Structure formats: C-alpha cells, structure tokens
Amino acid sequence: MNRITRRFQDLRRAGRKALIPYITAGDPRPELTVPMLRALVDAGADILELGVPFSDPMADGPVIQKACERALAQGMSLRKVLELVGEFRQSDAETPLVLMGYLNPIERMGHAAFAAAAREAGVDGVLTVDLPPEEAAETVELLDKAGIAPIFLLAPTSSDQRIQHTARLARGYLYYVSLKGVTGSAALNVAEVAAKLEAIRARTELPVGVGFGIKDPPTAAAIAEVADAVVVGSTLVAKMAELADEPERMRREVAALLGAMRRAMDQVGAPAAVAD
C-alpha cells in the first residue's frame, strides 16, 4: 500500500488530521533541504510536499516564485530534487513525500523515465499543478504502475461533474484550493471551505486536504475541523527566506511555526466527518 494511504488510515484511527508542510527544494540552499524536511517531520508533519522549482510558476504567488528563483539560481533541477528525496529516504522510510510542481520539467525528462526515477527515489505522490485530469490519462497510468499517487487540485469553481471526474483519477488525497488566487493569497473563508468540502465528500472517499491561504494556527485548527489535511506553504517559505543566512535558527523557527499549527489542530475535537 502507498505510504500516503497508510498514513491517512493511521491518522483516522487516531482521530487526528494530517498536517502537510510545503517547502521548495533547494531553497534557500540545496544542502539545507533534507535537514529542513527532517525538522518538519520532528515538528509534527504527517506528509511532506516538496516543491520542484520551475522558471514560470504560474499558480504561485510572490513568496514561492522567489523561492523557485533562488533554487534555480543554485542549479536545482528535477533530477537533483529526486536525489534529495533519495537522501531523505535514507533516514526516513515512513513519512510520505509528495512532489509538487509544473509539467514541463517532467515532459522534458519523459513521463515514463520520471515515473521510474521517482519510484526509485522514494516519492509517494505527484501533484502537477498545470496537468488537469483531461490531459492526464497517460501520466496517471504511468504513475499508477509505479505505485505513485497522482494528486489533483479542486477549486471553489470546480463543478460537481468535475469533482466526480477528478476524484476518479486521483489517488492518495485531493487537494482543495481554498480560494480564488495563487499560493500565499489573502485569508480564506472557513465557512465557504466547509460548504465546498461537503460537496466534495459526497462524491469521493478520498481524504481531502486544504491549502492556499493558511497562515496561522487558528486557521489551521479551523480547517482541521472540516478537512482531512491542512497544507501550509508560503508562510513557511517566507520564514525560510527571512532566515536564509542563519540555517540553525531557520530550522528552529520554521519547526516552531509548524509545531504551533500541529498543537492547534490537535486541540480540535475528534473529527466529525471521517468516512470509515
């Protein structure tokens, strides 16, 4: 069984929600990525999302755009990201890891070669922002064969029909984009998110994570009440940029940020909408 599915089952049994931090691979420096991932796990991360830097990150706000630029300036590439995943796996065989990025680096490597290399490195899921389900049939098949979960986005504007179609192709979890905008946008509306999650849940058994716009522990806790997973990215990446020259302090403070979210989420009572 894929590590992502197993992790969600364990969490459900324990009555907890998943906390999924995102960082961009190679930012602020390639040698800091694996230690940062470990620190995030220690601080309570259940699943890791590792961003593959791209020159034209169209769905990302300024914080992650700049992270991509910093990482690329230091020679980060899809191949090197996979090397970092391999390095992380040497000390952590349990925590699921999802690559999040854009399609072109995968196109250039070749979809089959990528699926094989990602499996070899120990990747559990792949979220390709600009690959909607309509164009994804071939990729999904290759990832499925490699035991890697293709993860798809849903949005406030996704129709019921699209939700159903997307849920059929997706594995692992669905990633609900909580607002109209790019990563790191203004605050989300918890009531609106809750209403949309209900519509999604009516059409799939897959766990649903929520991201884009979760900046602080109270929002993380509020989202944890209605979703299966909370994804947090830009807030962590901004902190990393701020403390890029002090790696020890950076790890400590980013871990503390995540830890505060973890505690806030765990104080939320037993989940109401668990499907199993």
Added chain:
Amino acid sequence: MKAQGNKVDYSQFPDAAGHFGRYGGRFVAETLMEALHELNAAWQNYRSDPEFLAELDADLSRYVGRPSPLYHAQRWSRKLGGAQIYLKREDLNHTGSHKINNTVGQGLLAARMGKTRLIAETGAGQHGVASATIAARLGMDCVVYMGTEDIRRQALNVYRMRLLGATVQPVDSGSRTLKDALNEALRDWVTNVDDTFYMIGTVAGPHPYPLMVREFQALIGRETREQMLADCGCLPDALVACVGGGSNAIGLFHPFLNDAEVAIYGVEAAGAGIDTGRHAATLCAGNPGVLHGNRTYLLNDEDGQIVETHSVSAGLDYPGVGPEHAWLKDIGRAQYVAVTDDEALRGFHDLTLTEGIIPALESSHALAYAAKLAPTLRSDQRIVINLSGRGDKDIYTVAALEGIQL
C-alpha cells in the same frame, strides 16, 4: 509537403478539447478550468451569432479601418529582382498593427459575458495598446502586464496605454519580458475570475484562445485571398509572416492551408544568431513541452526550465509559440525559418527607403526573409508578406542601435 498533407482538412482543427495533433490542449491549474469553460461556451455561442458578427464587422470596418489594402510593392520587387512582392497592410489599422483585430473581437465577447475589467499581457506593447484602446471604447477598466525590460524598450507604447486610461503593471520576475507578463496576467485572472476577462494577444495559451484568436485574425488571410483574386485572378505562390506567438502569421496562413500550391513561411527571430544561444527561434531550435496552458515548441534547457530569449523586436521575444504552428511544422504544411537582428534591420531600412513605409521590427523579420526568397522565384510569381505593424514604436530602438540620440 509530406505525402499525406493534401488529405488533411485544416479547417477541422483543433478538436473539441483544443488539440492540433499532439499540440494545444488546456494545461492550467484547476482554479482556471471553469473560467476557460465559461469562455469557451460564450465563444462557441457567439462565433456564429449573426448579431455578434454584424457588430464585429461594423467595428472592423468603421473603427479599425478594414479591409486593409493589399499593396503591390513594385519598386522593392524590381530591386530584389524576382517574385512580385505584395504587402498586406495591417500597419494601417487603427493602433498600428493586426493586434486590434483580436481585441475588437474579444472586447465584444467580454461585454456580452458581462465582464467589467479587461486584463492583458504585452511584449512590444502593441497588444497592450490594442487592449487599452478597446477598454477605453467599452468603458472598462484595463490592466496591462508588461515586463520591466519591455517597458524600458517600449516607452512610447507605455505612455500610449496610460493615455488610454490603462494601468500598466510592471512585471519584475523571471526574464522581465512577455512570458513573465503572461504568468502575471494568469495570476490576476485566477484571483479576479468573476468580473475579469483575460485578453490573450496571440494564438497561444489554453484552449479556446489559440482557436478564438485565430478566428479573429483569419480575416487577414480571407481579405488577402479576395484581393489577390481580384488583382490577378490567382492565389499567391508564397506567404511570409513573422512568428513570435504567431497570431499575425496564423491570421494570414489559415485561409490558405487547404491550398497545397501556396507555400507558407513563418519567420522567427534568430536574434544574434541561433548558434549564439541569444535568439527567440522557438520552432527552429526548440523542443515540444508545456507552458502557458498549451503543449507546443518551447525554448527550454535540458531540465525543462524556460530560457531567456533575445530579439531586437520585443514582440517576437517569447520562448513559446502558438500550438497550431507547432503542428504545421511537424506535418510539414508550413516551413519555419529564422532571420537575425541584423537582417531584420536591413529589411526595416530597405522597405522604408524603397517604398516609403516604416515597418515594425517584428514585420521586418518577414521582410528580411522575403528578400531572400524573392530572387529564387520567377518575376511572374507572387509573395504576400504580412506587414503586421508599423514601425513608429521602434524608431527609438533603431536610432539607439545606430548610436543616434533622439
């Protein structure tokens, strides 16, 4: 042309999901999918609506000044010593380029969809000016995204947009040119999707843009066809147009694709020379990939990162190209070639001195290639060049290259 080329009915492409063979499609984040469906539904509804088309035709004739003339450049033809050169005078359109054909159409569509805010990306500023012009006329807010490098190169157009009431939003990310402006416009659209209409200026982007923009530009080729038949009772032997994103080229080419006897040449920007790496010749030197919502040829490194391009002409300085061009290249229906900055500048001066027409630097690439092609043809053969824009905006660039301070 390849053997099976004659059997393709080019009017049947793209398919319902926007594919030209393996190219095109709709590669965007989920946050934009519904907006694209809404746009496609509106477009499919109005593209055959008699009232919409009548209004569009009236605007094209009375506001844009169509049809644009097809001009026989006799003096330049004699000088080149070969085929007869005809210029399709898109430079005479209101706002000075073919870009207005598309923004008039998209503007009418935006109004019918109830949108109140227009956004656009621009490189040379021609599409930005054409968008700002239509926004002013429709009384809509307009934000034009433009790379800071392009703002520096095209100060005149920036000021024109501001005069027209548009906000020019500088884009300082990436290479600070057209591709980055497009990224930023997509980010705006995703955030303001309820009231905002995104006017893409070229035949790229996610479906339905490559199809819709082609349909709004194809009148260039339809007029050329009629004008040529009226003038000499025959079709041209060759068509030549510059290709950045490729909208003026597709506009000229498309109505002739099924006429196998018409040779078709798209001219890309070879910049300082393709072997220097400083160019924007996507089809000549790129590989298939995915950017800005479609699968097409791209200039990217071996890791799939988009690389910076170079051309003396801001309007050709783009690392992608419309997906229909990618397909036409692969199946061999059109040939794609590239000319350097220096060659384009020679074309610029030659036309100016010989015919009294100052062409845009973009269009000068087509002129430069036609100048090579013409002497290889007989004097009873005919080449149509799409003179896609006028060169007033480029005067400062040309003067600076020649060390002249204006």
